[in-house]
Amino acid sequence: MSFATRFAPSPTGPLHLGHAFSALLAHDMAGAAGGRFLLRIEDIDHSRARPKWETQIYDDLAWLGLSWPTPVMRQSDRQPAYDAALDELWARGLLFPCTCTRADIAAATAAPQEGAPLLGPDGVIYPGTCRARHTGPRPRDVALRLNMGRAARDGEFAETGAVPGAVRFTASDLIDGVGDVVLARRGMGTSYHLAVVLDDAAQGITHVVRGTDLAEATRIHVLLQQLLGLPTPVYHHHRLIRDDAGRRLAKRDDARALSKYRAEGATPADIRRRVGLDDGLA
Numbered sequence: 001m002s003f004a005t006r007f008a009p010s011p012t013g014p015l016h017l018g019h020a021f022s023a024l025l026a027h028d029m030a031g032a033a034g035g036r037f038l039l040r041i042e043d044i045d046h047s048r049a050r051p052k053w054e055t056q057i058y059d060d061l062a063w064l065g066l067s068w069p070t071p072v073m074r075q076s077d078r079q080p081a082y083d084a085a086l087d088e089l090w091a092r093g094l095l096f097p098c099t100c101t102r103a104d105i106a107a108a109t110a111a112p113q114e115g116a117p118l119l120g121p122d123g124v125i126y127p128g129t130c131r132a133r134h135t136g137p138r139p140r141d142v143a144l145r146l147n148m149g150r151a152a153r154d155g156e157f158a159e160t161g162a163v164p165g166a167v168r169f170t171a172s173d174l175i176d177g178v179g180d181v182v183l184a185r186r187g188m189g190t191s192y193h194l195a196v197v198l199d200d201a202a203q204g205i206t207h208v209v210r211g212t213d214l215a216e217a218t219r220i221h222v223l224l225q226q227l228l229g230l231p232t233p234v235y236h237h238h239r240l241i242r243d244d245a246g247r248r249l250a251k252r253d254d255a256r257a258l259s260k261y262r263a264e265g266a267t268p269a270d271i272r273r274r275v276g277l278d279d280g281l282a
């Protein structure tokens with residue numbers, strides 16, 4: 001299969017140097033492999049996504065010298081695909097509705113004899129309060145969690161990665177170290193994990209290029225691919241771009257916004273140099 005990768009920003013703030021690195025690296029890898037570089041707008045969080053940020057994403061990426069096929073996939077157009085997958089997982093008894101608040105989860109995991117609550121890729125590992133609540137048709141407008149014990153039963157999963165090599169994990173790594181992750185958020189109709197897996201498959205992505213901050217989440221994605229009969233791409237998790245104090249850049253970190261560098265007269269070559277892409281440091 002020919003190489004296809006993507007850059008999948010959420011239009012919830014300005015792109016910064018870290019995004020530029022990720023997008024340039026993916027674009028370079030696609031170019032070197034004679035493959036395709038696709039763009040996807042991850043706008044499932046309606047409360048935070050803004051058209052002005054989407055416009056700014058196109059503008060910044062074009063300024064960097066990137067090009068991509070249109071029309072661009074937007075997650076807000078993909079609800080039917082997310083619903084179909086949720087219906088299938090619900091019918092297989094792998095989901096349950098969850099009405100716990102953050103406070104409920106904190107209270108349920110704060111038993112003094114248990115020590116500090118265990119953390120997984122999505123934060124505190126869900127204590128299982130609502131797990132037995134699977135009845136009738138799939139409810140809407142309530143969070144749906146994956147019953148990880150059932151989903152991961154007897155599985156052994158391999159994630160292939162260009163760097164640093166294949167990572168293996170077992171069903172108990174998923175059950176104890178990840179737990180019952182949310183696959184549909186209340187008021188959103190899906191979640192990052194479900195959407196990203198379905199969209200990568202729909203776009204024919206063979207290589208996922210993204211930061212090491214998402215490496216832990218990859219186990220969830222590989223499991224979902226296996227449950228839904230989808231291919232697992234090669235994962236390349238790249239280093240993170242940090243500020244001078246060594247902190248990872250965040251969306252709110254406007255000081256590192258690409259538009260700010262542009263306004264100050266930086267060129268795309270300056271940005272490449274600033275993120276170490278001219279030194280073979282990818």
Ligand code: GLU
Nearest residue numbers: 008009010042196210214
């Ligand atoms: N939309 C995610 C973000 O902006 C990236 C998801 C991914 O690359 O898998 O952090």
